[in-house]
Amino acid sequence: MKTGTSWLCALLINLLSLSANAAVSSEEALSLGKDLTPVGGERAGNSAGTIPPWAGGLPKDAGQENSDGFLDDPFANEKPLFTITAENVEQYKENLSEGQIAMFKRYPGSYRMVVYPSHRTVSLPDDIYAAIKTSALKTEAIESGNGLRNFSESRYYAFPIPRNGLEVIWNHITRYRGRTLHRSIVQVTPQVSGDYTLVRFEDKVGFPDGLKDLDASKSSNALLYYTQRVTAPSRLAGNVLLVHESIDQVSQPRMAWLYNAGQRRVRRAPQVAYDGPGTAADGLATVDNFDMYNGAPDRYEWRLVGKRELYIPYNNYKLDSQSLKYSDIVKPGHTNQDLARYELHRVWEVEATLKPGERHIYAKRRFFLDEDSWQIAVSEQYDARGQLWRVGQAMLVQQYKAQVPLYAFETLNDLTAGRYLAIGMKNEEKHGVEFGIDLSATEFTPAALRNSGVR
Structure with missing residues (x-):
């Protein structure tokens, strides 16, 4: 079902009315790692319980890696719904x-x-999570969104709290x-x-x-x-x-x-x-x-x-x-x-x-x-x-x-x-x-x- 009543949708409506090339405020960036995941997803699950909350993703020891670099399947024993x-x-x-x-x-x-x-299951290194917060605070879109300013310091996930479709891409x-x-x-x-x-x-x-x-x-x-x-x-x-x-x-x-x-x-x-x-x-x-x-x-x-x-x-x-x-x-x-x-x-x-x-x-x-x-x-x-x-x-x-x-x-x-x-x-x-x-x-x-x- 569509997530039309979540607090994030209300936030999106407010953000869409802002300038298309400005970084988010420090108050908005605080939501990363709290109501939002460190990457910008909704931390909470859905109301039906069919999507769970994000709880940190798979740990590094979720399974074994063989000598050829292939990973174990942590969900190998699960049955289809x-x-x-x-x-x-x-x-x-x-x-x-x-x-x-x-x-x-x-x-x-x-x-x-x-x-x-x-x-x-998504999990990233801690330093990447820190870089994402820097992106949120500093990165701006330039030239009608076809380039980025102030991004070379963070390098990853230009707009973790996006305002428009181009920022999502x-x-x-x-x-x-x-x-x-x-x-x-x-x-x-x-x-x-x-x-x-x-x-x-x-x-x-x-x-x-x-x-x-x-x-x-x-x-x-x-x-x-x-x-x-x-x-x-x-x-x-x-x-x-x-x-x-x-x-x-x-x-x-x-x-x-x-x-x-x-x-x-x-x-x-x-x-x-x-x-x-x-x-x-x-x-x-x-x-x-x-x-x-x-x-x-x-x-x-x-x-x-x-x-x-x-x-x-x-x-x-x-x-x-x-x-x-x-x-x-x-x-x-x-x-x-x-x-x-x-x-x-x-x-x-x-x-x-x-x-x-x-x-x-x-x-x-x-x-x-x-x-x-x-x-x-x-x-x-x-x-x-x-x-x-x-x-x-x-x-x-x-x-x-x-x-x-x-x-x-x-x-x-x-x-x-x-x-x-x-x-x-x-x-x-x-x-x-x-x-x-x-x-x-x-x-x-x-x-x-x-x-x-x-x-």
Whole structure:
């Protein structure tokens, strides 16, 4: 049900009337860690008791981590509450998005959502909670909200008490993902029949506060640094993408470079933005579909619809397990929904409408963000005719050892083509996600691309 009577909704109404670019007052910031969680979610559960209060999230010792870096499932012995199918979807539609309902209609015989008890598992390091309070007090939006001022000190969660839809999206863009991370993952774009080829990536991400040898005078506007190296199939192996993501995306837009292993050349890549084609995505995703949404928000008008309760992917440790093969997960039409776990959680709903005169293949988009992590859990993309085109979901997992909310993988289903993209699976890889690894700023330079791109 929608949370229309909570004190937070009243607060939101008051905040929306304030200046769109001002930081919150010290009195408002005091609610963080009290009535609000340290990240900005409602600490209390819902009135029905189906969403529990936030009580600190999963502790770091919630389970074991094996030698390959994969986590135990703290909820492995839980039984489902019920299963939503095409036959009973009407009974649950109040807590489903339009895109979720469309998936039941598109795949009535196979699509289902297995719903479990809700657990608010998100937990972050204490110093990140302190940084969030700094963000609340100091960060301001500039250039119509397309950049941030006074954010380099805190670095994470620009607007924990948001006033509008754009500030909500900035929280997703600036959320904590560990100061550095490394992962080996696969991407698939199955045919309608279910046949697929694995594309393997090696990703490295470094945030300014986690990198060695970073020149502070040249990185004050840096949000993150990212490399993506293709390791398979052989026709793509050795190609490397480098991205420097900025905070103020108006004065200094994203910079990207591509190393082409066949040509052995490094080139600037301005197409790695907005609706440029996603890497090896077979036309099923845009660049800004990656991570559910990324990049400059300037081409859209952002509207905060409000908060609601939604069944979203949550605590998907089973999908992140080494016990599964990729063939267990990848199925025709969509990934294996029998393995997916859904829970009822409160989400922020944001709608993005393409500005007049701007270009993008998606004329409208809708995002549903988990209140405890600011991670987009469900997304909807609409074409120029206003028709729902693509539906995305992120299979959320709390990496409790590292205290990082992440996801097992993300998917984007094309309702027209009957195909989908899934990226982030690592079940058959040698190691899970590695956090806190030693990374140097010199690894994220165009000069370093050639060496990292050797086949």
